[in-house]
Amino acid sequence: MSDRWQEMSVFVRVAETGSLSRAGRELMLSQPSVSRIVGALEARLGTTLLLRTTRSISLTEAGSLYLERARYLLAEVEEAEQAARGVDSLQGVIRLALPVLYGSRAVVPALSTFLARHPDLRVEITMSDARQNLVMDGVDVAIRIGVGPLADSTFGARRLAVVERLVVAAPAYLAARGTPANPAELAQHDCIVQHGLFGRESWRFTHNRTTTSVDVPAWLWINSASGILAAAVAGLGVALATRVMAGEELRDGRLTQLLKSYRLDPAEVYAIYPAGPRPSAKVRSIVDHLGAALTPG
Known part of the structure; x- marks a missing residue:
């Protein structure tokens, strides 16, 4: 089962980043190891999940279907593990994408009490006012200001604040x-x-x-x-x-x-989570915290 878990995790990051090498860096695996793991997964399933060229990687129809289910299963396993550890034992890494000024003046100061409650959770923050490829960048939560309808309906979103x-x-x-x-x-x-x-x-x-x-x-x-x-x-x-x-x-x-x-x-402040409308426990926890901390103003 652990081999299947690794295969699923590696495949999801390759599919999301579109890169064997980038997925390997994130997962601390060599590019040949990532290629071998994905190949073993395809061999076991008896179908091609990824189309590889020298310049790009894309999903086959089977790959798209597998990706959807794999994301769901990975989230469910994480949820089960978190439930067993308890709500005050968040672990791992959560990646935030913030606009520069609002992130610096509102979001980052609001994180101090959250991180104090969850010392085993590491937060990685990128700040940019340019639109990012949230999936490819592995972002768990993005804070956006003044957004309208979501460009990708598969993303989840929650309004956190309304600012004057x-x-x-x-x-x-x-x-x-x-x-x-x-x-x-x-x-x-x-x-x-x-x-x-x-x-x-x-x-x-x-x-x-x-x-x-x-x-x-x-x-x-x-x-x-x-x-x-x-x-x-x-x-x-x-x-x-x-x-x-x-x-x-x-x-x-x-x-x-x-x-x-x-x-x-007024401008609206949203939390957007690319993993979909069923975010993980750590995503829900930090979004709940920010929703309480980011008062209108």
Whole structure:
């Protein structure tokens, strides 16, 4: 049974990463060993699961079916082992993918009490504002802000928080260019816009139950929230931010909130788990913790 367990585990990581060598590195096996294990699995099943070329690896129809069931069985075994150890004995590795600024200011500080309760659990974190291939990167939980419908319906998701969005600018910029009194006046200002997430050229405001969309002149595009914040603090223009991300700069006066009587649509914070809607015990545990810790703001 242990050989079958290893075969299944190795096959799943090869299928998810699309690479024998990468799966081997993650599982601490040599590439020839990974190839041998997958070959033994295919021989035992009497069918080809993976199509291999010098440049890529892809699943056959049989491989896709086996992958679906193998993931389920591996999760069930992990669940059984966790139940036997008890809820306070999480073990192994959990891989998180976080956006840079929100991850640094909200998620990472929230992990301290969780890790103190589970000293045998190791957390590996990658931070990026670019969209990742969560399956190929072996991510257990990704935190995303402002996401709409999931691109892959096989992923599981849970909304953790709703965060307020603000219009901000540096005092030096406002001293030079003036302070907009209403959203329409943003057309006379330099606006900083973020690719993806919640930054867009059309900003929607609600005031006295009336909603209007304003096309802003986006003269500076930046692909990360931390870059947006740095540009705004440097006086390069008007930007959108969440109160969580810009709280420090607002408190110490490096940024000023504009248009306070106008409300922007809030951004939603989601936990996404590529393994599907039935996450493992350790994934459920950390998502539950973050759901309680990440208060709106």
